Amino acid sequence: MKQSEPKTLDALAALIGARIQGDPSCLIDGIAPLESAKPGDLSFVTHKQYRKYLATSQASAVIVGSEDAKDCPIPALISDNPRLSLAKAAKLFEKNPMPAKGIHATAVVGQGCEISASASIGAYSVIGDNVQIGENVIMGSHCSIGHDCSLGSQTVLKPHVTLYDNVRVGAHCLIHSGAVVGSDGFGFANQGGTWVKMPHLGGVVVGDQVEIGANTTIDRGFLEDTIIGQNVIIDNLVQVGHNVVIGARTAIAGCVAIAGSAIIGEGCLIGGGSSIAGHLKIAAGVHITATSGVNHSISTPGIYSSGFPAKPAAIWRKNAARFQFLDNMAKRLRVLENIMRSRLQEDE
């Protein structure tokens, strides 16, 4: 599907970390899924559900794991990590027009900023005071960067990213459009029913190699910083509350809500649509499946769930209607067991 200058299979193999099975001079000039691949395309089996397409695919070569190599009818690039090899292959086909270096004439820049000459600052972006922007940073159009912020080298902000004051972003990060980093945490005192705002004096620290999705919001801390660890990946429409700490290499899927002061360990997976309550601690290596609600600390690595799969509505309603009597059913079951036990003892 994607086009590029033709490469031989052995050139590709070297570039993506795979070994060849088949004709090394085979020419590849595109990349596509098996079902739609045409001659000249490279394709892939990165999940067993794709295997069924191998027999009929027109792809000229395919990235596979060793388990699929034996019977592969197409020239193969065999990889110990097919998905990683696929990522490297896709990168070869990426059209990534580099924007012009320098600061667009329409960008507004505050006092005391240090902006690398190799950075690219897009049209109509507005940057506050004392902002540091590193080498090769790409800031799209319409970004709003507060005072005292910093962006590490190679970091990319897509158009329409907003950073409030005191947000420090590491190197090699990618922040998607509409993301807001550093908004005030949802903290209020209450005086006789009236809400009184608690000013949020902390900031946000984002480590290196972090990706933040479109329209995701990450709040600043109350007094200390909200902290996003290295290589954390966050999908779209995620809410991260004030003073949350997310450990390195944790992945958070779309539409997750994380309440204030939750501490999430390293290498966790938080499934889409889940909610994490505040003031709790999730250990490293915890996997929360989609649509789950976490309201207690979790200290043991493993998989945790609390979602229900949809059923035909009439069946669902019938069972959901019984749910409010579950405690009652449990007690009645216990009564029956006690009666039965007595009767069985009498018989003896």
Next chain:
Amino acid sequence: MKQSEPKTLDALAALIGARIQGDPSCLIDGIAPLESAKPGDLSFVTHKQYRKYLATSQASAVIVGSEDAKDCPIPALISDNPRLSLAKAAKLFEKNPMPAKGIHATAVVGQGCEISASASIGAYSVIGDNVQIGENVIMGSHCSIGHDCSLGSQTVLKPHVTLYDNVRVGAHCLIHSGAVVGSDGFGFANQGGTWVKMPHLGGVVVGDQVEIGANTTIDRGFLEDTIIGQNVIIDNLVQVGHNVVIGARTAIAGCVAIAGSAIIGEGCLIGGGSSIAGHLKIAAGVHITATSGVNHSISTPGIYSSGFPAKPAAIWRKNAARFQFLDNMAKRLRVLENIMRSRLQEDE
């Protein structure tokens, strides 16, 4: 409530596809709900819950279905599709100041663009290269349009809409503020615990007559496009993952999360707050009720649910606490049944 030049009832009837019951010269110059309508206002009964307001309403005329015509105390516009007639009536009262044609002096336009002379491009919008913009398109202020995008005729983008590269939008579409279309899908390879980005080379194709809500995010596909069918309507804060396909005329309410590669058929209704898992297929004509989780393919049209209605907290907690023992209760129930069956058999 809304004001406009007075129209007679028979003029209105012709405009909105209804037949008159009552004085055709009755003058209407406003439109309001029954409870707040004043003389001169047109009102409506589009749902049985509104009927109770008919007797006391001051409205001068009312749009009704035939089932409400018989006893209607007010001059009526009888329609076979009252809601549709109401939509047409509301349109007559719409104030829609047309923005000036042409490209605002502050808009930035890339190379090789084809922008219709009848299009209106708003202040501080930034458009990339090779973008095609059709007749009478209205693009609000602060839009960011990537390279290789297209907008069909009559399409309207409200202020602050972001399209990444290679997003093709049909005709007669409406995209609300803050929507982001074409952001990267949430796809990563993993190398020894470290996340490695998979470049997303696909685009997004949006059919004709689609409406996309405020702050909704629609991701680009990995290699192939994410596809939104004709006349799909999507509410606010919805997440559509990479390579999702949404069939024509499907409606998606607010805060729905659809994971990557989900295929949703035509004419489906997805209730607010629901989550659809990835790599599954939902047939045409499926209705998912609000707050449901779909994690398997659904091949039969019909209504599907998995939400629980809120109960007083003490009652809920009691029952929710029993839930983790449901499997245990099922087994104990079976034991009791077996014992009871044996005893009944003994008696025989």
Next chain:
Amino acid sequence: MKQSEPKTLDALAALIGARIQGDPSCLIDGIAPLESAKPGDLSFVTHKQYRKYLATSQASAVIVGSEDAKDCPIPALISDNPRLSLAKAAKLFEKNPMPAKGIHATAVVGQGCEISASASIGAYSVIGDNVQIGENVIMGSHCSIGHDCSLGSQTVLKPHVTLYDNVRVGAHCLIHSGAVVGSDGFGFANQGGTWVKMPHLGGVVVGDQVEIGANTTIDRGFLEDTIIGQNVIIDNLVQVGHNVVIGARTAIAGCVAIAGSAIIGEGCLIGGGSSIAGHLKIAAGVHITATSGVNHSISTPGIYSSGFPAKPAAIWRKNAARFQFLDNMAKRLRVLENIMRSRLQEDE
């Protein structure tokens, strides 16, 4: 942590409404949580979970309630409302550089606007016609304000806020980046399967002292206004549907979805991730816990829930698999009870 000119304890006590226990001349020049406080810092116990840090904290003084005053090892500021005193203390440490008064040279302003000379309008903001902006309003960069809008005195809009036409915001409000107020409600008629848009002619009215979170969306009403009451506080990524009415002093946490025409009373608390269905009425003083689904009116104040806490996945799956048989289990339990009752009667 946060630095400011040193203040004596008695000066602080007067400023934040607390009484001193300890050396009134004690100097404070920072504010921090107990665990990380250094000499010179003011700290706080606003929740019993913080008490354990008192014994080892290096804070020079601490805000406490009277219940923690007796054994407090550190000079204390004793307050009847520690959280409120903490909010006032934090405000003293707030660095809040005031932006320049006046309209930025790059702002675009429509016809017939009345903008207070003391207002600050940021770079690249675009304002429509007939807009009224009150005293000391601060509008950040990149805001888009529709026609016929108004902002009351002291109201602050962070960068990238979008107001559609006819949105009236009170005084002392704060709207965070990416928020969209006044987008069209999700209302459509249906003609033979095809969706036909219903124009939304209403507006949005926001009372005084309201805070609206980042990327939150509030839709305009169909014919009448969507209404946000005084001192309502709304977190990030919240969806408020058309014609919703939210009573004064209600708090709505992140990622809540409220469907159209829901009426929510005063002083309610809506927990994060919850969903409120449309066309219902929630009384004053109702507390919905996080991740709950409300689909009926609630007429009695109190706490309501319907979320499930996550469990280890194997345990969860086992119990969730039984759930679709809950109605069946209830019937079988009833059968067993009937049989047991008969047998017990026979015995008598």
